[in-house]
Amino acid sequence: MVNIPSVAELRERIDDLSSAIEAQKHILRGLVTQQSDARRQLNFLLDPMARIPFELQSDIFLQSLPEHPGCFVYAGDVTQPALDSPPINLMGVSRLWRDIALATPKLWAEVVLESLPRGSKYSDLCRIWLDRAKGLPLSLTLGGSLKLEKSVLDLVGQYRHQLENLSLILPLDDLLDVSYPIMQFNVDEVSPLSSLKTLTLEATCTEEMTNVTIMDRWLDILRAAPELQSCVLDQVWFEDENDLLEPLTLASLHELRLGQPYSWVMVGNSASSCAMLRYLTLPALKSLDLSIVDIENEDLFALFSRSSPPLESLALAIPEEWDDTVVISLLALLPTLSKLKLCVSPQDIAHYTPFLDILGTARDTLPNLRNIEFWTDYPLTIDYDKVLRMLDFRQKSCRTPLESFALVFAWQMRDFSSDLPNEQVRAGMRQLVKNGLSLRLGPLSGDSI
Template identity: 30%
Template sequence: MSVRELEARIVEISADIEVQKELVKQLERSKSAVQRQLNSLRDPMVRLPLEISSEIFLQCLYWNTHCPTPRSAPMLLMSICIPWSEIALSNSVLWSTIRLNFPSAQILRLWLQRARNHACSVTLERALNHVVANVLTEYSMRLKHLKIYDEDGVSSSALAAGGSFPSLETLTIGSVINDEEQLNTFSLNDVIELLRLAPNLVECTLDTVYTYDDISAPTMLVLPNLTCMKSGRTLLEPALLSHDDILFHLSLPALQTLFIPFNRISDADFLLFLERSSPPLQKLVIGADLSFSELDQYLRLLPSLKYLELFTTSETFTNDFFPALADSSAQFVPELRMLKIKHAIPDFVHETLLPALFARRTRLASFEFTATHWRCRWSLDASVSDALGQLAVGGMEIYIKGASGVFFKSSPDLA
């Protein structure tokens, strides 16, 4: 054969090779498709009813650390196979909760789109900017729970631009505590404006929020559905208590639970808050050392109170407080069912405590006394232990703890 004929033959063979390669690719794709069908038939997840497979997928979520990553549900589930991806996309609940620790409007919008009409819960840590705020306002009708933790304080301007959040039931505003444990400051106007955007709010938590007054004082705001207001994290760590002067600008007529640290609001302002709100308060946690006369005037305005938790460093306080409990004619917190006291003095005041507990034994269901002073290493006399035992037999749960350990516990389930 000539050179020209050989070259032509090579071109012909090369074309045949390309055809065969394409045929092999088609066969491989066909094989993969058939294999997927076979896997689907063999996959027990696919054979299950959608309701059951969806519930199994829900159990894969890490609800407390639900940051979107390819290595965690629901994104991981979508990468397994097409049937699993279809199950994940069909389950709107999988996408109804998201926590972002970086500003990403694209991820947030994707999550909320896939949640479809399901109520949503969003947590933002260092992740709120104007673009993210626009996504929140776009889906405001489905936003039920919102937590905003910010390093530099939170501004409501971005959220306010999109209108209100009529479906929002719980709102948490907090600081991201840095390495020096320094908390951020928040504009009081901004915090109140965020509350104003949520007229149907049921629960509000200010988590280590330090507020500063703006030039223009905010107007009075009434939140008719708010039943729970919390400030701070713990009674025993003053650095983690939020400012509470926001109550000066609020009226909460439905309030049932209140955690107040008393670190900014004055005695007179708190009384005004109680008088204008007239709340049906049932649970009160006080994170400051008040005199008994101060506490007494508050509690007189709260006859429905059932749970009281407070911190004191004064023996004079307990010498007045426990006799008031024992006086049946005084009508002092008549509905009280649970009492917790954190006491920072070295002595156990059983002389006034025991009469109070016996006087309240038909109503008081639980009593906890924690002595926080480092010298609280006393032990209970046998007569005191016997008296507490009688109360426990009658049904009262009692827990007493000092620096050296637990001195009395009526139930192993108690703290």
């Protein structure tokens, strides 16, 4: 007779089996954990990276970063971090590397946002990225069109007190409407960009522009960043019809570039207005590049007189109406200058032979000058004998010997050989090179001497 278990016995049996299964699962989980630990120990023995202290591995990650480590891309309807840029590619190597990347805030402190799409999902990804920086100073580059994505602008506003480096590379239309895209802050707010050290604003446009932006708004942006050290404006022009603008002193600014002086002379683009210099005092300025001088000589002279900057580097596209006396008077205000780049239109370069004479005599007002560059379209009426005398004097008789001299032309001309110095001058120049002078005479592309 078959003994049929009762319902209560079957339920008890099922409970016993369930308990046994759970016990075996617990044992299995323990075995899996032990296996994982054993593999980790094996990797530790086999992988030299695993034996490096956590802090040192983090530092190695930071040393391996490219110039711009953080970048988001937009493909179709999907916005995602670029998989080939750190720290994303570092996180994909192993769990250990992922943990190190997530625990290294500085890896996430710089991000490049290109081709901004619409949608809040994009700004959410950016916020996750920037939150991992844990309050560190941020470097942010925005490209594309900010008018397409207000949520990204709001994100910039949220993190603006952390911004240390900000670069905006925008279509012309975005820069024209300065009240909208750049930074949404109340001008009465105290130092809304208090951490900003470098600011770059570049219009992605090569066409000629005049009177397109409002001066007081741009001065407000600079006024909001009292610790600003470097400022670059390219293809930014000002409308200045207000004589009541409040002057501004930027006590920490040591680098200011308004366009590319050599590019303006050579190809006629990459320029910016310098009208705002009327309102600025720059007592710490060490480097100044001006592609267009659209103010009176007196305004530029007044800037240097009231600022008394320790200027070391000057790159200047010479206006056609200037002659050598204006240049000499200007440079007399800058005795600390060590690097000088003058970009001159070809029809005007002959005007500067008196300037070369001054450089080659004891009347020189630039005792610290070490590097001189002349850029022009193509060679015309260049007195190489005067060039050689100036170079020889500065290398042998000046307290600070000249280190380099360059005379650069934009185009390689078929008859360029006829514009070279004669053999006697070339022999003198070769001797100066043997004595340590770096010398370049010739076209921008092609052979030089």
